[in-house]
Amino acid sequence: MNIYRTLYGAYGPRHWWPGETPFEVMVGAILTQNTSWKNVEKAIQKLKEKGLLNPKGIHRLKPGPLASLIRSSGYYRIKAERLKTFVGFLFEQYGGDIKKMKRRKFMELREELLGVNGIGPETADSILLYGLQKPIFVVDAYTKRILSRHGIISEGASYGEMQNLFMDHLPHDEKLFNEYHALLVHLGKNVCKKNPECDICPIKGI
DNA sequence: GACCAGGCACATC
DNA sequence: GATGTGCATGGT
Numbered sequence: 438m439n440i441y442r443t444l445y446g447a448y449g450p451r452h453w454w455p456g457e458t459p460f461e462v463m464v465g466a467i468l469t470q471n472t473s474w475k476n477v478e479k480a481i482q483k484l485k486e487k488g489l490l491n492p493k494g495i496h497r498l499k500p501g502p503l504a505s506l507i508r509s510s511g512y513y514r515i516k517a518e519r520l521k522t523f524v525g526f527l528f529e530q531y532g533g534d535i536k537k538m539k540r541r542k543f544m545e546l547r548e549e550l551l552g553v554n555g556i557g558p559e560t561a562d563s564i565l566l567y568g569l570q571k572p573i574f575v576v577d578a579y580t581k582r583i584l585s586r587h588g589i590i591s592e593g594a595s596y597g598e599m600q601n602l603f604m605d606h607l608p609h610d611e612k613l614f615n616e617y618h619a620l621l622v623h624l625g626k627n628v629c630k631k632n633p634e635c636d637i638c639p640i641k642g643i
Numbered sequence: 644g645a646c647c648a649g650g651c652a653c654a655t656c
Numbered sequence: 657g658a659t660g661t662g663c664a665t666g667g668t
Contacts, residue, residue: 470650476666477649511648511665519651557651577649593658622649 438607440640444620447639453619454567459535461490466563467519467555468510480507492533495524519555526553535569543571558596566618572611574603575618579625586629587640 456462461481468477483506484490489498498506504517524533530549531537538546543565550561558576565571576599584590590599607613628638635641 466649469648471648472650472664473648473666475648479666509665512650512663513665515651515663555651559650563649575649579649618649625649 440643441607441613441617441620443639443643444624445616448620448623450616451619451623453615453622454563456567458490459539459568460492462568463523463564464490464495464520466560466568467523468507468516470512470516470560472511477510479509483507483509492524492527492535495520496528496533515555522554523556539569543569543573546571547573558600562600566611566614570611570615572609572614574600574607574614576600576603577618577622579622579629580618582629583621583625583640586635587638587643 454462454465455478456465464484465477465481468480481490484494487494487506489495489506495503498521500514500517500521503520504513507513507516507520510516526549527533527535527538531541541549546569547561547565550556550564551558556564562573562575565573566575576596581590581594581599584599584602585592585594590602603614603617607617624638624640629635632638
């Protein structure tokens with residue numbers, strides 16, 4: 438919590454995860470797997486231009502054409518399949534209705550998502566937190582790097598261990614989890630990269 | 644021309 | 657359970 442307060446004091450609210458709709462956030466969560474957000478934005482933009490950035494639009498597209506639209510996000514063939522699989526799940530279980538999905542108990546939904554091929558823990562948690570406003574903490578490469586570099590966790594720590602570290606010590610508040618993770622990403626992107634020695638890192642020594 | 648970026652599945656031991 | 661590999665574009 439001290440780290441959170443320090444980061445918030447340094448950078449203020451980040452208003453994070455760009456995306457006009459929950460579905461857009463979910464698509465972004467899959468496309469950004471091991472990929473820079475800039476490349477994902479271009480792919481999202483293409484889908485938008487074609488009016489296909491909605492469950493029906495993706496559902497009707499064939500993998501080939503979908504792959505060429507999302508080419509800029511890398512791994513485009515496998516990601517086209519993953520989007521198709523996810524949207525297939527959305528229609529199969531929830532009739533293609535995000536609102537219906539949102540009404541599901543979220544820890545049970547999390548298990549369902551993890552069962553979908555192409556959705557791992559980070560993607561599932563991003564969908565839940567940033568797409569559906571559920572109180573779950575998202576761990577990503579930035580989070581892991583920052584925690585291990587400051588000696589808060591060991592390098593080999595698992596996803597669950599890192600997630601529990603936050604969730605065991607913080608109130609389960611969606612807004613807090615959202616903001617906290619966003620601040621960690623901001624720190625990772627804008628500070629750690631330029632200062633690998635951590636001299637100017639605001640959370641040094643906390 | 645390396646190296647990296649908001650992972651995941653799958654094979655193998 | 658741990659470790660290794662394929663997937664692919666675009667920026668530095």
